[in-house]
Amino acid sequence: MTEARFDVVGIGNAIVDILAQADDVFLSKHDAPKGTMIWVDENQSEAMYNDVGPAVEASGGSAANTMAGIASFGGKPAFIGKIKDDQLGKTFAHDIRAVGVHFVSQALTEGLATARCIILVTPDAQRTMFTYLGASGSLHADDMDDDLITDSQILYIEGYQWDLPETKKAIISACETAANAGRKVALTLSDPFVVERHRNDLFELVNRYVDIVFANELEITTLFSANSFDEAIEALDGRVDIAALTRGADGAVTVTKDTLVQTPALPQGKIIDTTGAGDLYAAGFLYGYTHGEDLKTCATLGALAAGEVISHMGARPEISLKDLAIKFGH
């Protein structure tokens, strides 16, 4: 690859997470399918907040978590996302910069507040998310920094953005910029319901721009309307260079046109909260990929990062992933 200032530039929601514990009865009461993400408006977010127990606030956002993970490995990530200049916006900007992610997007000075995501963690360590998008939903064409995209080895985008018509258009143009500069495009499918809602669009995106796709079992089978995981793998059929597919405790499968590499999950201690597992898998994988590692090593770094983040509350690493990788001989 041509030299680049950044390893990866991520585009995604700039969100602060509000983490609370809840049980299955609470989820049923709120008609929330466990393990998924639900969009809520400001009133619904407020009502949910009033109903949940004591909470902890920590910066989140899927692609933002991935960029924070890449920084923790010692990589050079950048992030494009929209905050307001309010308290939560300051928190988001501080945390992503403090960990070493290049983040210069202009904050809104008026209008919608910084996005927040109420994450309910059930005793089985699963997370169910209620996202109020606020300022983050106003990411438009003007925010796409062509120089940044051109100067990053990989452009990394979220499927979540496909619920936002304007943002989606801006991101497709960012994909065009990356492709013209000879850069790679990576996509995470984000959530099975997102894939269900935008199957045709995402399918076209994958065919046209995406070099590396990240998905879990349910997301990839939904994308191809497949009846099984094996059927989904067959359907991939060289459409992307690499499909990095995760299967929770069963580990991951990395698929290219000619190869299929299976790797185990690497939990680091008791599983407390699965929030950020997919985001950090992508972080480890992309760090490895942009540093010339083979696919098995990329997948192993992904499993280590995911294994760390599920061992505690919150979606960002609590220890240096660089040190963790060294400890495991990488």
Place this chain on the structure above:
Amino acid sequence: MTEARFDVVGIGNAIVDILAQADDVFLSKHDAPKGTMIWVDENQSEAMYNDVGPAVEASGGSAANTMAGIASFGGKPAFIGKIKDDQLGKTFAHDIRAVGVHFVSQALTEGLATARCIILVTPDAQRTMFTYLGASGSLHADDMDDDLITDSQILYIEGYQWDLPETKKAIISACETAANAGRKVALTLSDPFVVERHRNDLFELVNRYVDIVFANELEITTLFSANSFDEAIEALDGRVDIAALTRGADGAVTVTKDTLVQTPALPQGKIIDTTGAGDLYAAGFLYGYTHGEDLKTCATLGALAAGEVISHMGARPEISLKDLAIKFGH
């Protein structure tokens, strides 16, 4: 004791904690003696925030943590403290109410922002705190709810408040109200430097109003200008009904005029962050005391609550202390 609507009413700082990891070099750079609390102004707080790594926000405040702990045991606590109606103020009010603490203090609508405390956790699990007091410093005589104090078995106060002349006066009048209603007064000495700064005042307070004093080894020896812990215990000499003294990993000593009960520390897993250890010790002890338990049981409940809170980041329990107590046969 006469029937009361509440077990304990706490008066203290209404603070949101900003928890970040740091090393000893960072503490030296900021001239911060490890394990203590330092007051900072808004600019210093801002500068420190810009200098620390990624952080997590969670409600805190010493007496507030203690009240949250009592609620987690299934007790009936109330809290008096001052927030502003800003984002952090909402966070504080939500968290303390969500856990079941009665909190009705009027929020400021203008002026200083809600208090925050930057807590640096070093790899040895010790915490060093930088408190910007903001709105919390404006707790005055008007905020002392006489009905609430009269209707609580115990009034619980923080030594930290002695740095605030107006608040200190208001709290002394609250002690008077409690004493006149035949209620008990409990005090935590909070911090060795606080004791050093206000030794005479706190000594007088202890002699005049305090029935139960909570302190660690360094705080109690500082109060009595003693040369050793044993000398401090001798100096107690029946000045208070109960001295609940903690010694970190060496457990606790409960002293009355006639008895001295030693109890071990009860860490629940690896020690991650000692923030809130003293606050939660007081929670367990006071829950036991207001529910008619003997001193050894009070101390054991304190040790269990402290043992839980040091097993994770943050100063409030992550699990039900009631369940934990039941698991240990209480």
